[in-house]
Amino acid sequence: MPKKIPLRQCLGCREMKPKRELIRVVRSPEGEISLDFHGKKPGRGAYLCPQPECLKRIRKSKALERSFSLPIPEEVYDGLEEQMKGGAQDG
Numbered sequence: 001m002p003k004k005i006p007l008r009q010c011l012g013c014r015e016m017k018p019k020r021e022l023i024r025v026v027r028s029p030e031g032e033i034s035l036d037f038h039g040k041k042p043g044r045g046a047y048l049c050p051q052p053e054c055l056k057r058i059r060k061s062k063a064l065e066r067s068f069s070l071p072i073p074e075e076v077y078d079g080l081e082e083q084m085k086g087g088a089q090d091g
Helices: 052-061 063-068 074-090
Strands: 007-009 016-018 023-027 033-036 044-048
Touching: 033 074, 044 052, 044 063, 052 063, 052 074
Parallel strands: none
Antiparallel strands: 007 016, 023 033, 023 044
């Protein structure tokens, strides 16, 4: 019997993809929002494709705000964009 691959839905493109192909955006218990490239940070998570288009799409549709039930300032989106660029270079 093959091993089950966990699937998650990207907030941007709404496609179901294997969890390992997606980046986890996490809201920590303290309310801080960041990218979790290893999937181990504590807190509420939402998943996003590593494409900048998906980040633009969730910024426009406010999907992350609905997912985390709190308003998200523009600086957080800018920070996520920078972290995503840095994370893509790290591998």
